[in-house]
Amino acid sequence: MQHSYAQLAQRLKHDLQRQRHQAGDKLPSVRQLATSEGVSTATVVRCYRLLETEGYVEVRAKSGMYVADWKAQQAARRTLQAAADATTPPPVRFEQLASLQHRMSQLHALTAQPLTLALHLADAEPGWYPCEALARAGQRLLRREPQGLGTYLTGTGLPALKKALIGHLARSGMDLGPADLLVTSGATEALQLALRAVTRPGDTIAVESPVYFGILQAGELLGLKMLEIPCVAGQGMSLEALEYALAQHGGVRAVVVMPNFQNPLGTAMPDAAKQRLLGLAERHGATLIEDDAFGDLAPGLDRPRPIKAWDRHGQVIYCGCASKSMAPALRVGWVVGGRHQRTLESLKFSNSLTTPWFEQAVLAEYMVSGAVAADLRRLRERLAATVPPATEAVRAHFPAGTRVAGPAIGWWLWIELPEGLDTMVLLHAAVRHGLAFTPGALFSSAGKFKHHLRLNIARPWTRELALGIKTLGALAQAAASHPAGAIAPAPSP
Structure with a gap:
């Protein structure tokens, strides 16, 4: 029917x-x-x-x-599909790459081959992190407490780490005690626990559009319906659209947002908008799930406040992690659940029981060393330095009409190509040149943003990166200029 x-x-x-x-x-x-x-x-x-x-x-x-102009759009789609069919068949199907069910597994399969520049994941240059300091912390720890490796840790987190985190989060305006904080295995587990705490299969959650694809994956896994709310440049999630959706839908269980440097747009929500968003969630009885993975990477000295800092009624579930700012490989995250804290702890116990001792202990050892502030400042400066040359390279080498936006934190560029270009087809061509990026279609459950892409630039500005962007631009130029839609080989650098 x-x-x-x-x-x-x-x-x-x-x-x-x-x-x-x-x-x-x-x-x-x-x-x-x-x-x-x-x-x-x-x-x-x-x-x-x-x-x-x-x-x-x-x-x-x-x-x-x-x-x-639906006739022109359909004609463009036919030519682009003909271009994809005319080239060597890729190891995966592009329509699966765009689907919610297969998006990440198919992306990983497509990019599993050796690549000159793997710019498709949200990782940064390893040497930019305090790896040696973390290694020394780990060595001291093992010499001092070797029996820790034989310990089966229980509870809501290592007390030493929770104490360090409470001090760290206090700088962003959050007044917490040990009972308010649950340590998790990265931000992904924190987000999954938050969604499980407030939803049931079939429920609707409001998400940003475009949205970090990990949230779409988590929602699909839990059988949730995703209501996409557009983001506005410089404002974050459109509060007018959200207010209308909350009033009309009536069944939105949670609103998931990344107010501090949203992935992939990089938009930072002003404080006034954050407080208004909290008020909307409170009036409509929707839990606000806040992902603050990039908050510590704000340029300058002022760390933006999370929405949780204004929460007085336990309406916000706050999720954070060390993966982007301190120690990616340790996979340590945390969640502050407000009135849902006990439920989150029960779900964590049934999901993974506890977070490994060694990762927590190393991070705690590093955080109490007093080096965090200086290390974060250096990381922010290095990230920001790549933004101007990378942005200029895109503007110089990509087709006319291309628009580029990069977050102030300098992690990636969000690139909008001219209408009609399909970045999934472009990715197929780019991989053959040893390049990879994230197609825009992965950032929407409805298949939007097909002519967008996210390009990771969290690395030093080198000749290799400059040539990679030039080659990618040449491939995009070829796709835009060939009437038959075929992507010609990029010129040799």
Whole structure:
């Protein structure tokens, strides 16, 4: 049986195909169409989303829905598909790469071969981290407490680490005690526990759009429905769109946000917007799940406050980690659950029992050494230094109309290519040149952002990186300039 929103979309599509509306014509608003068709606004929203995904309509910010140039979009898709079919078959299928179920496993399969520049993951130059200091901390620890390796750790985290973390988080405005903090095996486990604590299969959560694909994976694993809320440059998640969604949907269990340097946009939410977001969540009874993985990497001396710093009613579940700022390989994270803290602890016990002793002990040893502030400052300076030359290289070598945005923390660039270019096809060509990036389609459960890509630049600016961006730009230029859609070989550097 076809759903009502699909039936409505089919009727509208039929009207468009019979040219009852021309490209650029404004379509009825959600409320107008709901009234005229005698359906709910939720049905119309899903109808318009389906038509947008299929290229028949487009959303214009603060203006409404308009008829897209759907004939041109379909022609471009056909030529790009012909280009993909004409090249050597890749080891994976691109449509699976874009699907929610297969996105990461297929990306890993495609990029498993040796690469000159693996710019598809959110990792940084290993030498930028205090690896020697961490190694010395580990050596001291093993000499002093070798029996720790034979200890089966229990509880909510190593007391020494929790004490160090409480002091560290106090600098961002969070007043915590040991009972408020649960140590986890990285931020991924923290996010998964947070979602499990407040949702059940079939529930709806609101997420940013574009959104970090790990959240989509976690939501899929738990059988959740993802309601994508657009992000606004310089503001983060659109609070107007969220407020409308919360009012109209009525069943959003949680709102998942990364307010401090959102992945992949890099947008930092102003303090006033953070407080307004907290108020919205409180009024509508939705738990706010805050991912603050990049908060410690803010440029300058002022570390942005997390939303949790304003939380007085336990509405926010705060997730953090050391993976981006201090020690990626240790895989240590933490969660502050407010009124959900006891539930999170029970779920952690059933999920992984505890976080390994050695990783926690090494991080605690390092944090009490007093070197964290200076090491973080050096890391921030190194990250920021690559942004100007990398941005300039993209503007110099990519097709006309390309737009590039990079977070102030300098971890990656979010690149928007001209409409019609499919970055999954581009990735296939790039891998053959030893390059990899993350296609934009991975950052949406609805398959949006197909002409976007995320490019990791968290490494020194070298001739190798400059040539890699130039080659990738040449491949994008070839895709944009060939009428048949074929991606010609990139010129030799």
